[in-house]
Amino acid sequence: xxxxxxxxxxxxxxxxxATSFAASLLASVFFLPLDVRxxxxxxxxxxxARAMDVNSLDPARAYCDTCQIYLSAVYATLLxxxxxxxxxxxxxxxxxxxxPDVTTFTFHLDPAATFSDGSPVTAQDVKWSLERLKNIxxxxxxxxxxxxSIEAKDPATVVITTETPNSEFLGILAAPYTGIxxxxxxxxxxxxxxxxxxTSDASDTWFLAHSAGAGPFVLESYTADDALRxxxxxxxWGKKPGVPGVVLKQTADAVTxxxxxxxGTADIAxxxxxxxxxxxxxxxxxxxxxxxxxxxxxxxxxxxKGAPVPLTSDVRQAIALALDYKGAIDFTVGGEGKEQSxxxxxxxxxxxxxxxxxxxxxxxxxxxxxxxxxDGFAMELEFPAMNVYGVDLSLLAQKVQQDLGKVGIKLxxxxxxxxxxxxxxxxxxxxxxxxxxxxxYFGSAQYVQYFGMLPDMPWANRAGVGKQPGLDGKEQLALYxxxxxxxxxxxxxxxxxxxxxxxxxxxxILPLVSPNLILAYRNDVxxxxxxxxCNLPLGEIEKK
Amino acid sequence: MLKVVVRRLLVMPFLxxxxxxxxxxxxxxxxxxxxxxxxxARNLDNAEVVAAAKARWGLDRSVPERYAxxxxxxxxxxxxxxxxxxxxxxxxxxxxLPATLELVIxxxxxxxxxxxxxxxxSAEFQNSLxxxxxxxxxxxxxxxxxxxxxxxxLFLFSVQxxxxxxxxxxxxRAVAPPTVTGFMLVDTLLAGNVAGFIDAAxxxxxxxxxxxxxxxxxxxxMVRASMLDVLGQDYITMARAxxxxxxxxxxxxxxxxxxxxxxxILGFTFAYLITGSVLVExxxxxxxxxxxxxxxxxxxxxxxxxxxxxxxxxxxxxANLITDVAYAAADPRMREAT
Numbered sequence: 033x034x035x036x037x038x039x040x041x042x043x044x045x046x047x048x049x050a051t052s053f054a055a056s057l058l059a060s061v062f063f064l065p066l067d068v069r070x071x072x073x074x075x076x077x078x079x080x081a082r083a084m085d086v087n088s089l090d091p092a093r094a095y096c097d098t099c100q101i102y103l104s105a106v107y108a109t110l111l112x113x114x115x116x117x118x119x120x121x122x123x124x125x126x127x128x129x130x131x132p133d134v135t136t137f138t139f140h141l142d143p144a145a146t147f148s149d150g151s152p153v154t155a156q157d158v159k160w161s162l163e164r165l166k167n168i169x170x171x172x173x174x175x176x177x178x179x180x181s182i183e184a185k186d187p188a189t190v191v192i193t194t195e196t197p198n199s200e201f202l203g204i205l206a207a208p209y210t211g212i213x214x215x216x217x218x219x220x221x222x223x224x225x226x227x228x229x230x231t232s233d234a235s236d237t238w239f240l241a242h243s244a245g246a247g248p249f250v251l252e253s254y255t256a257d258d259a260l261r262x263x264x265x266x267x268x269w270g271k272k273p274g275v276p277g278v279v280l281k282q283t284a285d286a287v288t289x290x291x292x293x294x295x296g297t298a299d300i301a302x303x304x305x306x307x308x309x310x311x312x313x314x315x316x317x318x319x320x321x322x323x324x325x326x327x328x329x330x331x332x333x334x335x336x337k338g339a340p341v342p343l344t345s346d347v348r349q350a351i352a353l354a355l356d357y358k359g360a361i362d363f364t365v366g367g368e369g370k371e372q373s374x375x376x377x378x379x380x381x382x383x384x385x386x387x388x389x390x391x392x393x394x395x396x397x398x399x400x401x402x403x404x405x406x407d408g409f410a411m412e413l414e415f416p417a418m419n420v421y422g423v424d425l426s427l428l429a430q431k432v433q434q435d436l437g438k439v440g441i442k443l444x445x446x447x448x449x450x451x452x453x454x455x456x457x458x459x460x461x462x463x464x465x466x467x468x469x470x471x472x473y474f475g476s477a478q479y480v481q482y483f484g485m486l487p488d489m490p491w492a493n494r495a496g497v498g499k500q501p502g503l504d505g506k507e508q509l510a511l512y513x514x515x516x517x518x519x520x521x522x523x524x525x526x527x528x529x530x531x532x533x534x535x536x537x538x539x540x541i542l543p544l545v546s547p548n549l550i551l552a553y554r555n556d557v558x559x560x561x562x563x564x565x566c567n568l569p570l571g572e573i574e575k576k
Numbered sequence: 577m578l579k580v581v582v583r584r585l586l587v588m589p590f591l592x593x594x595x596x597x598x599x600x601x602x603x604x605x606x607x608x609x610x611x612x613x614x615x616x617a618r619n620l621d622n623a624e625v626v627a628a629a630k631a632r633w634g635l636d637r638s639v640p641e642r643y644a645x646x647x648x649x650x651x652x653x654x655x656x657x658x659x660x661x662x663x664x665x666x667x668x669x670x671x672x673l674p675a676t677l678e679l680v681i682x683x684x685x686x687x688x689x690x691x692x693x694x695x696x697x698s699a700e701f702q703n704s705l706x707x708x709x710x711x712x713x714x715x716x717x718x719x720x721x722x723x724x725x726x727x728x729x730l731f732l733f734s735v736q737x738x739x740x741x742x743x744x745x746x747x748x749r750a751v752a753p754p755t756v757t758g759f760m761l762v763d764t765l766l767a768g769n770v771a772g773f774i775d776a777a778x779x780x781x782x783x784x785x786x787x788x789x790x791x792x793x794x795x796x797x798m799v800r801a802s803m804l805d806v807l808g809q810d811y812i813t814m815a816r817a818x819x820x821x822x823x824x825x826x827x828x829x830x831x832x833x834x835x836x837x838x839x840x841i842l843g844f845t846f847a848y849l850i851t852g853s854v855l856v857e858x859x860x861x862x863x864x865x866x867x868x869x870x871x872x873x874x875x876x877x878x879x880x881x882x883x884x885x886x887x888x889x890x891x892x893x894x895a896n897l898i899t900d901v902a903y904a905a906a907d908p909r910m911r912e913a914t
Contacts, residue, residue: 076749087613088662095616169628171616230628236662255671256661257871258863259748281748284858284867287727288743294735297742451608451876454617482618490621 077261077277078557078575080568081289082302084282087171089254090223090239091211092164095171097470097567098260098280100208104566105262105278107211107245108270110139110158111202113474113565117325117379120202120474124153124212124246134197134517135180137205141188144269147214148243148250155184160215162192164225168233172209172472174481197517199524200475206565207473214244248273248571257282262570274559274574286422293317293552299575300553300560302568305422306368309550317554321368324549325377325564326421326470328364330355330413330432330542334503335496336461340411343463345502346403348539351464353396354439355432357389357544363431364423365547372543374532375469375483381476382515382528386536389543396439408440414456415466417447421547425466428544432466461494466544474564476528477516483541484508484531495540508534584897588890593647595889596882600646603878604639611635613660613875633659646882655886656879660871665883668868673887674758675745676864679856680849682784687791688842692835694792695799696826699807699834710796717793725786726859733782741779743861750775783860787853791845798841802834836906843899847891851884 088094091107104112110125122128125139145153159182166176178194178201185191194201204210213223221242223235243251248270249262260280264273281298283289286305290312292298304312309319332351334343341347361369372378373386400408413432415425426447433443443464448456456462472478485492486509497505508531515527535541553560559572611620611629619625630636634645649656655665691714698710733740745760746752753760753767761780764772806812807830815825854866865884872880 079748087616087660095619169625171614171619171625173625174619174622231632240662255863256663256668257672257867258861279748281744281861282863283743283861285723285727288730288859288861291727291730291735292742295738295742297734297744297748449608449874450617451610451612451874454612454620455607455609458620490618493621 075276077279078275078300078570078573079279079281079292079298080300080302080570081281081283081292081298083284084257084260084280086254086256086260088236088239089243089251090168090170090236091161091209091213091245092168092172092229092233093170093236093239094209100472100565100567101280101570102251102260102262103208103211104247104563105249105570106243106247106251107208107213108145108153108247109206109208109210109212111206113203113206113563115561115563117474117562117564120206123206124158128202130202132519134199134201134519135194137192137194137201139190139192141190142269143188145246146267146269147217147246148265148267149214149217150267151214151216152187153212153246154187155190156187157212157215158182158190159184160219160225161213162210164213164223164229164233165210167225167227167229169230172207175204175207175209175472196513199516199518200473200477203473203475208566209472211245211247214246217244249278252277271571273571278570290314290552293554296554299557300551300568300573302552303422304550304552305419306365306548306550307422309552310366316556317552320551320560321548322551322562323370323378324421324470324547324562325379326468326549327372327377327543327546328420328423328425328428328466328468329375330544331457331462331465331467331491331494332540332542333457333461333463333465333491333494333496334500334540335494336463338412338460339463341403341405341409344403345539346399347405350396350399350403350439351436351441352539352542353390353392353399354436354441355389355542355544356391356435358391359435360428360431360544361547364428364545368422368550369545369547372546374536375541375543376476376479376528376532376535377471377543377546380471380474380479380528381521381525382530382532383476384525384529386529386532393438400439400441405440408442410442410444411464412446412462413443413464413466414446414448414453414462416450416453416468418450420468421470422550423468423545423547425468429466432544457494471564476531477512480508480512480515480528480531480535484512484535485538485540486512491540495538503538503540581897581901584893584900588893591893592886592889596647596650596886597643599882599885600643600878601639603876603881604642606876608876610659610876610878613877650886655883658872658880658883659877660875660880665879668880669865669883669887671758672863672865672868673850675760675862676850676853676857676866678745678759678761679780679783679787679862679864680846680853682780683787683791683849683853684842684846686784686788687795687845690788690792691795692799692831692838694796695803695834696831698796698800699803699830700822700826702804711800714793714796714800717789717791718797719793720789721855722786722790723855723859725789726783726856729782729786730859740781741775743859745776745779745862746772747775747779783856783862786859787849787856791849794841794845795838799831799834799838802837803830806830806834832906836903839902839906840899843895843902844892847888847895850891851888 084098085096086098087096108124111120112123114121124145126142127140129138178198180193180195183191221238224233248268250265252261252263254260262278264276286308289301290304290308293301294314332348357371376383415429429445483491485497485503485505487505497503511531518524549562551560556576558574563569615625615629658665694710698707701707734742753763756763756766760776764776815829851869854870857864857866869884
């Protein structure tokens, strides 16, 4: 056996040297700081971190906040909402006329408009898409409730007739759910607009992997709970989008969203709450607090089973007066929000100069005594155990508990999952609850339809319209019809204002907080804004 | 031994049917309205929309009818369609399982290797500073909430020092390799994408360490206890008396026997983490089974809830079987007993 030289390195020494070298090499590649390895390419896709709530990618079935962003990026609508969040402007329809009785709407399509496969957008596509939206009976089908007929007069002209006057129909047609679909392409993949589409249309799965719109982007891929990827529509007929693609990345946690923005992993973070925004320091990012149309409310249902005392007008007034509205905003969103007078959000038709909610504990006590409850009473407050629009509902419930305690109303808090809450408020009914709401389009009718004390409307049924003193529903119904039949903006505003005042008087829905929205984005990104119809218009965003 | 395995495999379908029945009934009778995730909360008052959704998703049928249909479909390999994702549940699970397995396997390696190393140090240097330090480390792994650890880890290593990437399985802006196995490490290699492989491996580090630390705590404490027990045995004294090297005594004689009780806990921890790594998956935006399960529960997505439970149940049954086989392989007395 050859004897190893004393000067030659031993085998174990050589092995450990080689191992150490390999380990160092691996570690240096592995742990090289991110900046050096791969700085985000300027021509890469825009990354948006948000907690996604997608229930479908089919315009007729999708119904969620993320859906608004997706649909407005991929499916063009006849009309859209201007950046002022109030003016309706052309999109697929370059012009339109409305009949004097506000029941017939004639749209002239832009001849330049094409779908992402290059085929022209025709009146037939419009007719098919809107009829399908109605007949699928999906989440947004209610937008077409008043639809009577659609006629494709020629390839570029479409005439829509509504059953009753509808002064908000133009606003509805700016909602992303009314996006126009390439009928031929979708029909070839199982979609139909027939009267029985609710059961016969089998295209839901197809829409999860394909898109058929005329918007600035096309769907590249979607993996639920992971990412929604969009690519620029190279055949887009309008102004080309400023980014080659967009990735909506599922990021459930607000702190993680902020961290992704800090590290440059994300360009935009969509659900950073005011508290988190105050704790992070990102010199190369902008945190802008803008008013939103979302709000959180307390609801009193006199007709609900289990109300401890009759929730009469005096009792409801007392509850409303006992609440500290400004305090609730400070307590839940650190002052980053505003008071809201009625269930119609600030900035929507009919809300100008409405009286602000008032806190008056002494008056509240007087009213309770007048109602026969000088020592107050005990009641349950049921609410979804979640954080919405940056408002922790548990925290808000504690604030309400504290406020009502001052007038002797002892609240016990009942946090429940959202699916339970929504079931409970309908059956058996919840005397006192917290809820939340975000708009589907720019128009006040949606609020009247949901919160108004009109026959057969959701909260009216829960409150017992027609059965409770002072809640007959007739007056508000007349005002609602008047608003929908209004032929000019002032008349419409006036009718909604009267409705809003009535809704304030009812004290069924007590808006507590309208939280601001935190727009958080890196400084090399521009064009980020909040839209009442479309949430985040991706087509307007640019990246340096 | 083979008889035991065969017997267990034969009983498995019946156990699964029991799991399916219990889960199905629990889900059906849970308070809440699953239609929210299908048509949205605002439409629950619209009778026409509600009726159409119920008919489309079979919710207009009675519970026994739904159960019979479900079991029949299950027998044909159909776990139903998710209310939320609108995709077959089997496809959803197949899409997410590799992501979870990749994470859990790495976490188990971290947890098992780290835990055993800590246990050896702790047992060999009992009551010394090293022992206290190892026990503290193990205790922290068991006690510290993983979501907090995850956020801190991301802040330190991704935001502040930028040594490691943030959430996700791959750079968000990168193009994912074609899905072959669903395991990102494997698929990037199959695609010949070395940079992608390194990126995927780097994305695995933080979630694996965070998840693995909690496993490490359990393993370290259990193995330490049995190591202390084994190190007091006569045969260890004999080995030492015969002049066996310290490391050999520890690893070859003591650890081999001390590991047997840890096998059970490792098996069950693995099965548990397949559906139970939800917090880590949430913080690290990891599209796995845990986050799918939570979203399914949140939206009362019956088919998905039942599908995840079947998968979890199957995981436990298989883990149980493997543990028993491993037990028998490690301990001759068990082989004889079975």
